[in-house]
Amino acid sequence: MTNDVIIVGGGLSGLGAAVELASKGARVILFEQSPKLGGRCYSYIDATTGDIVDNGQHVLVGAYHHTLRYLEMIGTRSYLKGESRLSLPFFHPEQGIHTFSVSVLPKPFHLTTGMLQFSLLSFKERKRLLNVGLELQQWNSNKEQHLSLLTIDEWLTSLNQSEEAKKNFWNPIAISVMNELPERASALLFARSLRSTFLGKKADSRLLIPTIGQTELYVHGAEEVLRKHKAIVRVNTSVDRILINSGNSIGVEAGGKIEKAHSIICAAPYFTLQKLLPDEITTIVPFSHLNKFKSSPIVSLHLWFDKEFMEQELIGLIDMQLQWVFNRRKILKEGGKATSYISAVISGAHDVVHLSKEELLSLALKDIHRVFPESKKAKFVHSVIIKEKRATFSPLNETEQYRHSTETPIKNLYLAGDWTNTGLPGTIEGAVMSGFKAAERCG
Ligand SMILES: Cc1cc2nc3c(=O)[nH]c(=O)nc-3n(C[C@H](O)[C@H](O)[C@H](O)COP(=O)(O)OP(=O)(O)OC[C@H]3O[C@@H](n4cnc5c(N)ncnc54)[C@H](O)[C@@H]3O)c2cc1C
Numbered sequence: 001m002t003n004d005v006i007i008v009g010g011g012l013s014g015l016g017a018a019v020e021l022a023s024k025g026a027r028v029i030l031f032e033q034s035p036k037l038g039g040r041c042y043s044y045i046d047a048t049t050g051d052i053v054d055n056g057q058h059v060l061v062g063a064y065h066h067t068l069r070y071l072e073m074i075g076t077r078s079y080l081k082g083e084s085r086l087s088l089p090f091f092h093p094e095q096g097i098h099t100f101s102v103s104v105l106p107k108p109f110h111l112t113t114g115m116l117q118f119s120l121l122s123f124k125e126r127k128r129l130l131n132v133g134l135e136l137q138q139w140n141s142n143k144e145q146h147l148s149l150l151t152i153d154e155w156l157t158s159l160n161q162s163e164e165a166k167k168n169f170w171n172p173i174a175i176s177v178m179n180e181l182p183e184r185a186s187a188l189l190f191a192r193s194l195r196s197t198f199l200g201k202k203a204d205s206r207l208l209i210p211t212i213g214q215t216e217l218y219v220h221g222a223e224e225v226l227r228k229h230k231a232i233v234r235v236n237t238s239v240d241r242i243l244i245n246s247g248n249s250i251g252v253e254a255g256g257k258i259e260k261a262h263s264i265i266c267a268a269p270y271f272t273l274q275k276l277l278p279d280e281i282t283t284i285v286p287f288s289h290l291n292k293f294k295s296s297p298i299v300s301l302h303l304w305f306d307k308e309f310m311e312q313e314l315i316g317l318i319d320m321q322l323q324w325v326f327n328r329r330k331i332l333k334e335g336g337k338a339t340s341y342i343s344a345v346i347s348g349a350h351d352v353v354h355l356s357k358e359e360l361l362s363l364a365l366k367d368i369h370r371v372f373p374e375s376k377k378a379k380f381v382h383s384v385i386i387k388e389k390r391a392t393f394s395p396l397n398e399t400e401q402y403r404h405s406t407e408t409p410i411k412n413l414y415l416a417g418d419w420t421n422t423g424l425p426g427t428i429e430g431a432v433m434s435g436f437k438a439a440e441r442c443g
Pocket residue numbers: 008009010011012013014031032033034037038039040041055056057058059060237238239240267268269272276298300388390391392416417418419426427428429431
C-alpha cells in the first residue's frame with residue numbers, strides 16, 4: 001500500500017508533522033539519518049556524573065503556542081516549569097545583580113512598569129526603553145517594511161537607546177532570542193518575537209524551562225504516539241534523493257530502496273535539501289537560493305562542582321564571555337551525584353567557537369568565579385563542552401526573502417523546518433509551527 005506521507009527528518013519540525021498526521025489517521029513514514037530523533041534538540045545521560053545533559057539549554061516562552069500544543073499531544077506539557085511572571089536577574093561586573101521583572105498589571109503596562117523599574121539603568125534610560133514598547137504597539141505594514149532594512153542595533157539606535165541600555169538590557173536578550181549579534185541580526189524578526197511575547201496574552205511572556213532532558217520532553221512521547229497510530233519510523237536511514245516525475249514528487253530513495261507516497265514533507269535543514277533534489281530542480285527558486293543562508297553557532301558549557309554556590313535558577317551576564325548561566329541542579333526534576341551542576345551558554349558564538357575546549361573552560365571558569373565568588377572555594381569536578389556550529393540559521397535581513405513557504409513549485413512536495421518562512425528566528429516554535437503547517441497541506 002502506498003504511504004500517504006513521507007517525512008524526511010526527525011527534528012521537531014518532522015516530529016510535529018508526523019504526530020499531527022498520524023493522529024489524524026494518515027499512513028506516515030518518517031526517515032531520520034541519525035540514530036536518534038529530535039535533531040538539534042537532544043539529551044543524554046553523562047556517564048561520569050549520571051546527570052542529564054542537553055546539547056544546549058533550551059528555553060521556551062508562553063507565546064510558543066504550537067510547541068505547547070505539540071507537548072500536550074505527546075503528553076509532556078507538564079514537564080515545563082515557569083514562574084507566573086517573567087523575572088530575569090542580570091549580573092553586572094561593577095553594579096552587581098539587578099532583576100528585570102514584568103509586573104502584575106495588564107498588558108502593556110506589565111512590560112512598561114517592568115522597564116521603568118529596571119534599576120541597572122538610569123531613570124532617563126529606563127524612560128527611553130518605553131520608546132521601544134511604544135514602537136511595538138504601533139505596528140503596521142510600513143513599520144514591518146522599515147524594520148526589514150535595519151539590524152537590531154540600528155533599530156535600537158533609531159529609538160534613542162543609549163549604548164548602556166543596549167549593553168545592559170537589549171543585547172543579552174537579543175542575542176539569546178536571535179542566536180546572532182545585534183549588529184547583524186534582523187530588527188524585524190526581533191521585534192516580531194518581542195511583540196508575540198509581550199503584547200499577546202499575559203501568559204505569553206512567561207519563561208518556560210524544561211525539568212527533564214530534551215529527548216524525554218520532545219521525543220519519547222512522540223515515539224509513543226507514532227507507535228500507537230502505526231506510523232513507521234526509520235532511524236539510521238538517510239534519504240538520498242527525493243524522486244520527482246513530471247513536476248510531481250512521487251517518493252524517496254532511502255537506504256538503497258524506493259519508497260513511494262502521495263506527499264513528501266522535507267523537514268531537513270537548508271544545507272541538506274539541495275543535495276536531495278535532482279540537479280535540474282536545484283536551479284529553480286526557492287531551491288536555487290539555499291546557498292545564500294548562513295549558520296550561527298552556540299557553545300554550551302556544562303560544569304560540575306562539589307559545592308553549591310548559585311542561588312538563582314538562571315542569570316544573565318552582562319559584558320562577559322558567558323551570556324546566561326542555568327542552575328541545572330535547581331531546574332531538573334532528577335539529578336546525578338555531584339552537588340552543583342550548571343550550564344552556561346554563548347549564543348552567536350562566532351568569536352569563540354574555534355577555541356579549544358581547554359580555552360573555553362578557562363574563560364568560563366573566569367566568569368563563573370567573578371559572578372559567584374563562592375565558586376572559588378568549590379572544587380571543579382567535571383565538564384562537558386558542546387559546540388553546535390550550525391545551531392540555527394543566521395537571522396539576517398539579506399536572507400529573510402529566501403525563506404520559503406510550505407508549498408514548493410513541485411507538486412506534493414512541502415517544506416518544514418525552523419529556516420522556512422515562519423516569521424520567527426530559528427526556534428523550536430518555528431520548527432513545530434512549520435511541521436504543523438506542512439501536515440495541514442498534506443491533509
Ligand atoms: C544549542 C542550541 C540551543 C538552542 N536553544 C533554543 C532555545 O532556547 N529556544 C528555541 O526556541 N530554540 C533553540 N534552539 C533552536 C532549536 O533547537 C531549533 O530551531 C529546532 O530544534 C530546529 O528543528 P528542525 O526540525 O527545524 O531542524 P533539525 O532539528 O535540524 O532537524 C532536521 C533533522 O533532519 C535530519 N536529516 C537531515 N538530512 C536528512 C536526510 N537526508 N535523511 C534523513 N534525515 C535527515 C537531521 O538529522 C535532523 O534530525 C537551539 C538550538 C541549539 C542547537
